[in-house]
Amino acid sequence: MGSRVTIRDVAAVAEVSPATVSRVLNADERVAPELRERVLAAVERLGYRPNSQARSLRTQATRVIGLIISDIQNPFFTSLVRGVEDAAQASGYSVVLANSDEDLGKEQQYLRVAAAEQMAGVILSPASSSRTRIGELVHEEIPVVTIDRRIAADVDSVAVDNVAGARQAVEHLLQTGARRVGVIAGPEDVSTAADRLEGYRAALRAAGLAVDPELIVRGDFRIDGGHRAAARLLDRPDRPDALFAANNLMLIGTLDAMAERGLTAPADLLLAGFDEMSWAGFAPPLTLVEQPTYEIGRLATQMLLRRIAGGTAAAEHVVLEATLKVRASSDLVRRAV
């Protein structure tokens, strides 16, 4: 019947009271060295492991942080998860992972679970910037840090400078010779999508080019949506001479659509995307705006832990840099690279 060994058993073996055992285990200094020894020996001998339910019932605090991701399948999140786990573990916290799958309903449910389980804190990549509701967590006073995307509520966030990243990519396309750059943008209510679109516009304006609304098509940050959006752009009589996909999965959809039409980059058009695609295997190598994903996870966790420890300052918004990696898909000269 499992976790049979309780603190009383340890106390009995060590011939002390349960209170003393608890003190020893919680690094309370004022315990005689001799008793401490006896307790530790008993713990060792019995293989005692404190019952975490009982502990957190009493202390009203768990050492678990929730990590709610909008799309686990997206490799962007994988190394981010590692950053979170490493930082959390270093402070003795464990991480539970959930996949909202860009679904507001699922997201809501996980947020409820986090509140019900009284998790110490939550790191969230919100499915929507305007419709995600963290009310339950706020009510339970559970701190929240958003990653990758911001939300309306006043909480900490960690993200990259999406405007600058997208702008760099589009400016690069223009410098390489593109004149009509199509963009496969993300969903309207995701801040990341809005920012990247803004970067696209900024690049055009800086180059003195008009923003043609016909060249802006929205996808859903997933493969299918990217495929449909790219198809619409590619089937225009005046086909764009470059495409910028606002995230990695939509870039895959774009590659699909191009393959169907027998088009290749950079020969037929230039191509750039956002977010890592370490699955590799793509020909040609793709020009991408890359994010420091591990770092995002690590920083977000540290901010969260500070909040948990009791920081009550105003919400902090950390903005990291995204860097453009030019590769063959957008580079006529270095095509062979």
Add this chain to the structure above:
Amino acid sequence: MGSRVTIRDVAAVAEVSPATVSRVLNADERVAPELRERVLAAVERLGYRPNSQARSLRTQATRVIGLIISDIQNPFFTSLVRGVEDAAQASGYSVVLANSDEDLGKEQQYLRVAAAEQMAGVILSPASSSRTRIGELVHEEIPVVTIDRRIAADVDSVAVDNVAGARQAVEHLLQTGARRVGVIAGPEDVSTAADRLEGYRAALRAAGLAVDPELIVRGDFRIDGGHRAAARLLDRPDRPDALFAANNLMLIGTLDAMAERGLTAPADLLLAGFDEMSWAGFAPPLTLVEQPTYEIGRLATQMLLRRIAGGTAAAEHVVLEATLKVRASSDLVRRAV
């Protein structure tokens, strides 16, 4: 200060005892309809949510199942996770997800967490068939179901018939005209890898061909390993005329290695792999042995829930079918498909 509303508050408002509130909430029949009404109204009005720590401390049972995956980044697991979540949720359980990253140390740590948190059960895709240790869970009498891979211990498992799947793929390659089929096999201590290699051998034997050990190279089920293994095969003076990669990530590595050498399938050699690759975007479309991933997750969860409910029969091993999907990468005739 969060979850302030306790069962006593509800009891006070409804003017009954806490015991009665508990009975109403746990569907105990013998409560007068009138009191039941009052209790439900009070619960509603106060927004009462039972404290799950307190509950599971008393009942000695959580409604959480752990899902420990060997590589989250592998899309194979994504729809499997969905299958688990759907089935768990239908029975009122929540799922916590962990990524062992094919690392025995991490795996061990998560297993320990599962034991410490007294999870109701664990679904595990073990990092190793021989070195994974589930002793702690067994000790706590926490049921375990392994997926995708088997382990030495006597626990339930759900997997596909990897031998038959691999055999089908290799037989297909032979029928399409291949004579020297190279295989990029998986790690020695993973049952899945051993089975698929066995299927490869069986196909050759059935065709009356000798098994050339030079054509068998081991990878690590990851992109890099697949890349190195494929490179070794491709650089041989007597290059194989077909390759079978034992999982999806190694197939990507194989594609990389081929691209570096200017080789394409099916023109230069035939190509087949194992596991879905729904990221698509690959040219040519790939011949793959596909698994019913969602179903694996769903079935594993149902088995686990039966164990949790108290089934004590002998370990059950469910074997599903994997089906070969022939696509252009191995099909000279239907190359245009």
Add this chain to the structure above:
DNA sequence: GCTGGGCGAGAAATCGATTTCAGAAATCGA
């Protein structure tokens, strides 16, 4: 009319830890 059985509801025990409180022993200062 009295007893016994059944049922519904509250009081209290319980789960396993932490923490407060109080008392005994040790230390210190005068």
Add this chain to the structure above:
DNA sequence: TCGATTTCTGAAATCGATTTCTCGCCCAGC
């Protein structure tokens, strides 16, 4: 030497639920 602190330890309260125990009441049966 004695009283006043301080230090250490154990007894008991506590966290918030569930569950056992107990009691009062009602009704049926003899």
